Amino acid sequence: DFLNALHEVGPAFGASMDDLERRRLNGIIDCGERHKRIQERALLLVEQIKDNQSPLVTYLLEGPSGSGKTAMAATIGIESDFPYVKIISAESMIGLGEASKCAQIVKVFEDAYKSQLSFIILDDIERLLEYVPVGPRFSNLILQTLLLFLKRLPPKGKSLMVIGTTSVMDFLETVGIFGAFSISDHVPNLDREDVKKVKGISVSRFGVLKQLDVFCENELDYAVEEVNEISIKKLYMLVEMAAVGPKGKSAKAIQSGQEKIDLNFFSSI
Amino acid sequence: DFLNALHEVGPAFGASMDDLERRRLNGIIDCGERHKRIQERALLLVEQIKDNQSPLVTYLLEGPSGSGKTAMAATIGIESDFPYVKIISAESMIGLGEASKCAQIVKVFEDAYKSQLSFIILDDIERLLEYVPVGPRFSNLILQTLLLFLKRLPPKGKSLMVIGTTSVMDFLETVGIFGAFSISDHVPNLDREDVKKVKGISVSRFGVLKQLDVFCENELDYAVEEVNEISIKKLYMLVEMAAVGPKGKSAKAIQSGQEKIDLNFFSSI
């Protein structure tokens, strides 16, 4: 089954640069000290590979949903400047069986072993594992495959960096994936201080770039008090919704619209 | 298996407008403030999509059985005026295996990605998942597929709105489907106040439209005291049964017939 699947894998599986760019659709903005320190460390690991000090470095980014793990991993991949950078993501394997997914994963690693310097992102490992907390259920075939690749040294003279992302750290620890990574970091949600600094998000994705100053200083302070922890992803959504509110009203109205929305309308978000 | 299934999916799977209309067979009547506010919010989300603020908005309607979730979702779909509106419902996939159902779902989403503005209803998600609380059992293949589609961004320039409905919120939360939706709302049963306002339901479905005033003012008050919470769907059933009672008797008789029925005959409903 697996062997058939392996045979059928097309030659160019794995993500191109474009694919990586799509993972940080909203760009990378300043998210506070904690985010910055992780990025620094990641780049140091990239150096370690380039310096030929290690044939294999495996690095796990874990943290709550939406905290920016995938975007960060994509950024590091892009900035690494390695000749081979691929992302393994369940999204591109929807509906495939275990054996086929496994074959795809094998293909990406085998291809990586052919490049001097390679970079692989294992995005949302729980999704790759088809994990569901009820049971729990997951694909042991894929799990075993990942466990092995995370420890397997590339052939002589080749080097590989692997970055994984997950939001179910506990589970990864239980099944031994966490232990199989050599280093790991926690990517946190934004706290009040971080949020305050984020004001001035540009909603830039849609054709025209609109530099919105969606929160007025006071309201922001007030809103921030309400928020204890929020992911950067949710904050973007809030801004997008706020942007709908005005509809031909003045900039002033935007802010008042935002206030109403933030505190009443989106309370369930 | 899945690939075969995918290949066999006919070109026009997914519901037409007619199909949507069938989901609100009894029309949409005034069900009180709480229902109204949900509909408003849903339409705001539709605007957000149209304004190009978000490429993907996912919205979950949860609440007790018969509270009107499906009818409401169909209504929003119809009123959205999007070029592509489809409903994914277990009803149209009776007896199919996991892989085939999965293929159907993939087809609807892939088709949606081709339209500028798309609208997909995931109706009765627990049925799509073949969920049963004993075990619990469910299709992990379909679950993983939904989890991925709920987070996957449409291609550049395309926008998608997804509305899901469910009456087993707890389960959806456990398996992560709830968390995968960006927003959610609770669709409640009718309480006493709501029921009082509903008097004057028209039993309009059967050939001739009969505008029945099935409860007389006093009886209604009395009956309403008995009822603590009732779904709009059950209320319709009560009215239908009441309508059988008379059989050529006077309108007056209807009401007395109703009273007897309501309090004695249908006590087990």
Add this chain to the structure above:
Amino acid sequence: DFLNALHEVGPAFGASMDDLERRRLNGIIDCGERHKRIQERALLLVEQIKDNQSPLVTYLLEGPSGSGKTAMAATIGIESDFPYVKIISAESMIGLGEASKCAQIVKVFEDAYKSQLSFIILDDIERLLEYVPVGPRFSNLILQTLLLFLKRLPPKGKSLMVIGTTSVMDFLETVGIFGAFSISDHVPNLDREDVKKVKGISVSRFGVLKQLDVFCENELDYAVEEVNEISIKKLYMLVEMAAVGPKGKSAKAIQSGQEKIDLNFFSSI
């Protein structure tokens, strides 16, 4: 698998009138007030369908084994005078796999949707589900199919009445089958008062009709004291066994023979 099975289903699956008659082999005798009231309600529901008030009425008869659920459902089906009356029963699908059984069920419903007025009996739902309390185990494929058909509206202009029977109410409630029926009733065992009225059962099935008066007045009173609850089916068995006792003895001997049998011989029944 299911599709193959569906294709192989013969054209005339489902029970004919004869089949229904076999379900009330011992006829229908007076079993007390409680039985009577259920039958009345059922016939009212039949009226509701005929009056075009509802396109779909689903009615569940639950109660202990042998209490008369199947016979009652068959009787209502026969008396409904609907053009399409079928019984779905595990008995006629012995040894078939899930997919085949499912296909049979689909066939009966699809056929029903073609008739103006249809009547379907889902007999012994726990057997259809291949239910066993250990585990518990059951066919989720069949369960999901039933859940969907119990809620699916027939096409415009067609009406359908479904009567289900079961003796494991708890399980049906847990898996949501109970909730999927719009109405339900409990079919009880006979209590002492009911039994007293049953005297004079005719053991009529065997070639010659023998009108036996198997209990003499006093003995009956005595025997009835012993019995707390008994199903109508068991009562028939008692009478059959009593009828063996005499063997060419006088009517007097029957009764004495019966007494001995009832209190000693059948104590373990």
Add this chain to the structure above:
Amino acid sequence: DFLNALHEVGPAFGASMDDLERRRLNGIIDCGERHKRIQERALLLVEQIKDNQSPLVTYLLEGPSGSGKTAMAATIGIESDFPYVKIISAESMIGLGEASKCAQIVKVFEDAYKSQLSFIILDDIERLLEYVPVGPRFSNLILQTLLLFLKRLPPKGKSLMVIGTTSVMDFLETVGIFGAFSISDHVPNLDREDVKKVKGISVSRFGVLKQLDVFCENELDYAVEEVNEISIKKLYMLVEMAAVGPKGKSAKAIQSGQEKIDLNFFSSI
């Protein structure tokens, strides 16, 4: 699968008279009052069938291993004088899969339905179900098949008696097989009084009939005190072993040999 299996079943499955005889290899000796009463009742049930009082009588013999259930059922089958008497036993289906076993069972019942009077022995139902208490595990396919056949009426004019045997009553009760039988009896082990009466077992199976008087009166009394409960099958084994002891010694030596064996040698039996 099942359908294939059904097709492959040879025409003459089921046991012949010879087969039944093998089930009571050691003959039937007097085992005390309790055994006798069961046999009487069984024959009364046979009469009930013959008298055309019942189309279907199902009778379960349950009790500890070796207590004589199978031998008793075989005896009743032989003595019934019915034209069709078959035994369904796991022994003749070793190594077959569920579907094949199920097909065999179906075949025996279908054949029985063709005879005026039929008699089927379901021997060692737990073995037919491939039951093992760990889990517990068992074949639900076979269980469902038995549940249905135990309730299914033979065609008009045909009558069927079914006798089942089991030594795991609890399990049969849990899964509903016990409830599906109309009557049941407990076949007990021998107690001290029963054993005393058994003295004088003839070890008759082996070519020459040897009428051994293996216990002398005193020793028996003594030995019997030791034994609290023993199955008739174990008692036979004891006698067989005792018969080895002598080897050309006097009858006196037999007894002394027996005594040594009984109390020391076989303590672990």
Add this chain to the structure above:
Amino acid sequence: DFLNALHEVGPAFGASMDDLERRRLNGIIDCGERHKRIQERALLLVEQIKDNQSPLVTYLLEGPSGSGKTAMAATIGIESDFPYVKIISAESMIGLGEASKCAQIVKVFEDAYKSQLSFIILDDIERLLEYVPVGPRFSNLILQTLLLFLKRLPPKGKSLMVIGTTSVMDFLETVGIFGAFSISDHVPNLDREDVKKVKGISVSRFGVLKQLDVFCENELDYAVEEVNEISIKKLYMLVEMAAVGPKGKSAKAIQSGQEKIDLNFFSSI
């Protein structure tokens, strides 16, 4: 599946005399009273078969790993002098599926039924069952097969002795294998007294027979104090290791070498 497997079984499956000899590679030495008594009883059972007293005797040897069960069973098989002696062992079925293993077992028994006197060893029943305590998991197909063969009488005029071995008595009891054997015995580890008597083990397996007197009297006494319970198999290993120590040293050196090894080196054995 099973039927295919059955068909493919070669004609000569089952162990030859050679095979049996390999099971007692280290010969049979005096292991104390308890071992002796078991062997006596086993030979008495062999007599019982030969004397035609029983068509089927089943005997279970249970005890800790390495206590000598297999060697003992092989010895009895060899000494029985029966024309058909076979060993059924998982070792000769490595990697086969359930059905194939089952077919092999069936073949050995069917062949045995053709011989006047047959002897079958079911070695390491837990391995035959693919037992693992986690779960627990085991092959129910093989279990059911063994349960049936342990009770099935050989054809008229044929006799069969079965000896089983196991070191997981508890499990065999739970699943009913223990109950299916007519007799059983516990094969113990050696205690201090037994070990003392074993001095003078000949390490005879390797080409030249070396009669080593590996423990000097005093050291043995000392060592034996340390050992509470040891299997005969472990004792052999100790001797083998001790034999490595010397390497051209004097017999004296052997013992001092042994002492060092026994108490320090092999403490973890």
Add this chain to the structure above:
Amino acid sequence: DFLNALHEVGPAFGASMDDLERRRLNGIIDCGERHKRIQERALLLVEQIKDNQSPLVTYLLEGPSGSGKTAMAATIGIESDFPYVKIISAESMIGLGEASKCAQIVKVFEDAYKSQLSFIILDDIERLLEYVPVGPRFSNLILQTLLLFLKRLPPKGKSLMVIGTTSVMDFLETVGIFGAFSISDHVPNLDREDVKKVKGISVSRFGVLKQLDVFCENELDYAVEEVNEISIKKLYMLVEMAAVGPKGKSAKAIQSGQEKIDLNFFSSI
């Protein structure tokens, strides 16, 4: 399935010397007394085989991840000078099914049985078993195969040494693999004393051999205080990372760089 798999196994499966060398990529340095004693014992066992004292010696190395078990086993294999030395490792069977893996294992053992002296390494037994603690799940097919091979004697005149490695001792004990090995040893992490002695690790893997003295005496003392237990593998990683730090700085800078890194940067390792 297995038989097919067995047939497809290529002729030269199993690791060559090169393969073994790759397992101790960082060489073998002095890791303290405890490591040394294990190696001594292992070589003694090798002698035992060569001396023809035992046809089969099985030795388990267990201990925390990275403690050097695989490197140690490879070293012993290389130094044994046996004509047949193979490593069975999950790494070379990624993505294969149970049956295929099983076939590979069988092949290696069968080949080993053909050589006078053979050496097999079962590396990371938990990975071979596809073990995951959730459930737990594992391949029972492979487990049973290993259990049998660990006890099966090679053919007459052949000898085999098996070394297994594992970091989940508890599990191996539960499923009986531990008991199936004749001897076992614990390979510990380095404690403070061990670490102190390790200073002067040569980072020799990368083209040019750099003899780094990465810790200055004082810092080492300080760092060692922080570390309670560390695996030799982690220590190597620390050194590699430290080696990245300098980048054209003086040796002095290396150490200060190391200090910063050790205590702050790698705290999460």
